[in-house]
Amino acid sequence: MTKIDAQGLYYRDLNQKIREAVAAGTTEIVLDNVNGQYFIGDGINRPVTIAINGVPGNDLAAFMNGATIVVNDNAQDNIGNTMNAGKVIVHGHAGDVLGYGMRGGRVHIRKDVGYRVGIHMKSYESNKPVLIAGGKAGDFFGEYMAGGVLILLDMFSDEPEKPKHGFRFGTGMHGGTIFVRGGVDETKLSREVGVFELTDEDRLELEGYLKEYCNDFGIDYTEVAKEEFVKVLPRSRRPYGNLYCPMPR
Amino acid sequence: MLYKSVTESFNEFIIDRNDATCIRCKVCVRQCAYEVHAYEATADALTEDNTLCIGCRRCSALCPTGAITIRSNEEVFKRNESWSNAHIRNLYAQADTGGILLAAMGNPAKYPIYWDHMLLDASQVTNPSIDPLREPMELRTYLGKKPHSIEVVRDEQTGKPKLATKLTPQIKMEYPFIFSAMSYGALNLNAHKAMAMAAKELGTLYNTGEGGLHRDLYQYGSNVMVQVASGRFGVSEAYLNAGVAIEIKVGQGAKPGIGGHLPGEKVNDQISETRMIPAGADAISPAPHHDIYSIEDLRQLIFALKEATNYTKPVSVKIAAVHHVAAIASGVARAGADIITIDGFRGGTGAAPQVIRDNVGIPMELALAAVDARLRDEGIRNQVSIVVGGGVRSSGDAIKAIALGADAINMGTSTLLALGCTLCQRCYTGKCPWGITTNTPYLAKRLNPELGAERLVNLVHAWGHEMKEILGGMGLNALESLRGNRYKLRALGLTEKDMNILGVMPAGE
Numbered sequence: 001m002t003k004i005d006a007q008g009l010y011y012r013d014l015n016q017k018i019r020e021a022v023a024a025g026t027t028e029i030v031l032d033n034v035n036g037q038y039f040i041g042d043g044i045n046r047p048v049t050i051a052i053n054g055v056p057g058n059d060l061a062a063f064m065n066g067a068t069i070v071v072n073d074n075a076q077d078n079i080g081n082t083m084n085a086g087k088v089i090v091h092g093h094a095g096d097v098l099g100y101g102m103r104g105g106r107v108h109i110r111k112d113v114g115y116r117v118g119i120h121m122k123s124y125e126s127n128k129p130v131l132i133a134g135g136k137a138g139d140f141f142g143e144y145m146a147g148g149v150l151i152l153l154d155m156f157s158d159e160p161e162k163p164k165h166g167f168r169f170g171t172g173m174h175g176g177t178i179f180v181r182g183g184v185d186e187t188k189l190s191r192e193v194g195v196f197e198l199t200d201e202d203r204l205e206l207e208g209y210l211k212e213y214c215n216d217f218g219i220d221y222t223e224v225a226k227e228e229f230v231k232v233l234p235r236s237r238r239p240y241g242n243l244y245c246p247m248p249r
Numbered sequence: 250m251l252y253k254s255v256t257e258s259f260n261e262f263i264i265d266r267n268d269a270t271c272i273r274c275k276v277c278v279r280q281c282a283y284e285v286h287a288y289e290a291t292a293d294a295l296t297e298d299n300t301l302c303i304g305c306r307r308c309s310a311l312c313p314t315g316a317i318t319i320r321s322n323e324e325v326f327k328r329n330e331s332w333s334n335a336h337i338r339n340l341y342a343q344a345d346t347g348g349i350l351l352a353a354m355g356n357p358a359k360y361p362i363y364w365d366h367m368l369l370d371a372s373q374v375t376n377p378s379i380d381p382l383r384e385p386m387e388l389r390t391y392l393g394k395k396p397h398s399i400e401v402v403r404d405e406q407t408g409k410p411k412l413a414t415k416l417t418p419q420i421k422m423e424y425p426f427i428f429s430a431m432s433y434g435a436l437n438l439n440a441h442k443a444m445a446m447a448a449k450e451l452g453t454l455y456n457t458g459e460g461g462l463h464r465d466l467y468q469y470g471s472n473v474m475v476q477v478a479s480g481r482f483g484v485s486e487a488y489l490n491a492g493v494a495i496e497i498k499v500g501q502g503a504k505p506g507i508g509g510h511l512p513g514e515k516v517n518d519q520i521s522e523t524r525m526i527p528a529g530a531d532a533i534s535p536a537p538h539h540d541i542y543s544i545e546d547l548r549q550l551i552f553a554l555k556e557a558t559n560y561t562k563p564v565s566v567k568i569a570a571v572h573h574v575a576a577i578a579s580g581v582a583r584a585g586a587d588i589i590t591i592d593g594f595r596g597g598t599g600a601a602p603q604v605i606r607d608n609v610g611i612p613m614e615l616a617l618a619a620v621d622a623r624l625r626d627e628g629i630r631n632q633v634s635i636v637v638g639g640g641v642r643s644s645g646d647a648i649k650a651i652a653l654g655a656d657a658i659n660m661g662t663s664t665l666l667a668l669g670c671t672l673c674q675r676c677y678t679g680k681c682p683w684g685i686t687t688n689t690p691y692l693a694k695r696l697n698p699e700l701g702a703e704r705l706v707n708l709v710h711a712w713g714h715e716m717k718e719i720l721g722g723m724g725l726n727a728l729e730s731l732r733g734n735r736y737k738l739r740a741l742g743l744t745e746k747d748m749n750i751l752g753v754m755p756a757g758e
Contacts, residue, residue, distance in 0.1 A: 019559065038549065038552070039553055039556040043486045043556060043557030043558065043559075045487075058549055062553045062557065063484075063486045063489060063554075063557040064486070065486045077540075081540065082484050082485070084486060097539055100481070100539070100540055101480070103485070103525055116539050120479070120480060120481060122481075122525065122526055123527070124521075124525040124527060127525070143539070144480075144533055144535065146526060146530060146533070147527065147530075172533065172535075174531055175527070237530060237531065238513060238531055240510065241512070241531075242348070243348060243349055244349050244351040244602075245345070245346035245347075245348025245350060245351065246677070246678065247350055247351065247352055247674070248254075248255045248256045248261070248338045248339065248342040249260055249261050249262070249300065249301065249302065
């Protein structure tokens with residue numbers, strides 16, 4: 001195990017130390033006193049585990065390919081930007097634009113998430129990204145989503161009076177699935193999506209994701225399963241197919 | 250009121266077939282991707298449906314007896330200087346469909362072309378010109394951030410001078426030309442192979458565009474610039490490390506403020522694998538990167554990419570030439586980009602709304618001059634290399650761009666032309682008769698990558714020779730001596746304001 005004290009370290013120096021530790025063959029790294037340093041875990045392509053004590057900065061796990069990051073506090077924006085594989089666990093809340101273009105792996109957030117979460121998420125063959133938020137979500141949840149799974153629980157929030165999710169839910173969505181515990185506010189859905197009941201297959205798939213999530217946070221799965229989930233899907237895989245007309249010949 | 254579509258009623262092209270020379274070989278039938286030609290066996294005659302013709306000239310070019318001539322339909326609407334035939338026909342099409350007119354390639358509208366109003370200098374009597382055939386002449390170009398100053402120390406062991414300043418990564422190119430970003434998907438693999446092979450042969454770069462890098466092309470990594478756009482297609486840690494540079498695509502000259510959208514029909518198995526999206530799925534790449542709303546955010550993405558590649562690759566940021574391009578470029582430079590790519594309003598595209606393509610953006614000549622001047626004024630010109638594209642049609646245009654301050658030129662439309670494109674502007678149909686912007690195997694095999702690469706190499710060699718001749722004529726022996734040297738340009742027929750922006754004196758002065 002490698003321990004790094006991030007107190008007062010510039011992000012570039014901190015990430016250099018992490019890269020050096022990974023290159024040296026460490027499988028477990030603990031970062032103490034992290035205070036907003038950007039790009040932690042960026043581009044790491046080995047199955048190391050990085051535990052973060054403190055609040056990491058933006059672009060945590062960007063372009064990451066196979067590592068695991070556990071944040072024992074809150075986290076900020078852009079987690080899992082274009083992440084290929086691996087896992088991020090955040091024990092607090094997280095910010096905007098999570099899982100941008102994410103193509104594989106898991107992002108588990110215990111509490112609330114911000115705007116545009118799950119934007120451009122894609123799945124491809126065996127790669128199927130899953131992002132679970134235990135609290136509430138901001139506007140544009142699942143924007144341009146093309147694949148993968150987004151799950152919103154509305155169970156653990158710092159701001160219980162806030163609505164479960166914001167407006168323009170699923171705008172531009174043309175692939176993938178969003179599961180929401182306890183239903184969605186249909187007045188806030190975008191035109192491109194519809195609400196559906198879960199099939200038995202869905203339930204089985206969802207149970208797998210949720211059990212892993214519960215396991216990460218020490219949550220009782222039966223509590224999560226107490227409420228029904230709904231499924232939000234795009235109405236079309238070609239939302240903008242009829243927008244254009246060719247130039248006349 | 251018309252009860253047929255505008256195309257059926259007022260078609261643009263007429264096919265003349267000379268029945269006496271036609272040998273009924275049916276090449277035209279097989280070659281036309283738009284099914285214009287047909288063979289009537291009972292009459293032993295070839296017929297044509299003029300309403301389907303897009304004027305690509307594939308049939309006339311391949312007809313073995315030259316029996317086919319494509320001409321424009323002389324039948325016109327009543328002459329009207331305000332309502333051109335094109336305006337009328339476009340309006341009809343929109344009344345038919347309610348759709349946004351979709352166009353391709355660069356802006357074909359009649360706007361001033363500033364290249365045609367600038368002339369180059371040459372040496373006479375007082376300063377000797379140089380003969381590039383017999384004297385060394387250098388076109389070598391380095392892209393990347395240059396230090397404000399350098400420190401040279403004596404190497405203790407060898408006693409020779411050595412550079413003490415640590416340079417950030419530089420890309421060495423033997424020619425100031427890059428095969429411009431045209432995605433795999435918009436173009437097929439044969440076209441990408443041709444560009445990659447040519448870039449390797451020439452010692453220059455090929456830009457992947459936003460559709461990822463096919464696995465067969467990773468071997469060309471040292472001549473590849475990989476692009477990252479808002480849709481993040483095919484972007485992975487391996488992809489970012491595959492090339493020698495990374496480009497963030499913010500904008501494109503053909504459609505500033507508009508994103509990319511590869512229709513699902515064009516996403517076949519190979520493209521699906523490279524873009525890492527399911528086959529048949531739309532590939533939507535909106536104009537905004539939703540993680541970039543400011544210069545600070547841009548800086549964050551630039552450094553996310555640098556961190557992912559351990560600071561070994563220069564990062565380029567591509568923007569469209571728009572009104573405040575100089576201020577934007579200054580922000581981009583300060584955000585930490587190593588290269589700024591500016592795409593003028595004549596830059597091409599596989600698909601764009603026609604109204605955007607023809608009306609948005611500014612000419613690259615003016616944008617380049619403004620950006621170069623602004624960065625010099627601010628003392629940060631050394632922090633970035635400038636790559637320009639969008640409307641360079643010849644080595645003459647290219648060398649004028651260098652004199653206006655460009656470090657290198659993106660070749661987009663010229664690349665396609667070298668591969669056989671006839672500018673029919675129908676790339677978005679996926680039926681390119683020349684096998685370039687199509688993913689249909691029957692059509693794509695018309696483009697032979699080896700021959701394509703050879704033609705691209707020929708073109709760059711030819712332009713290189715011509716540039717050396719021009720440089721020699723000016724008494725310069727390196728392209729570097731001409732960079733930003735606007736004293737070597739003179740304007741003809743431009744306004745005072747134009748000349749101020751271009752930083753060029755009038756001819757005769």
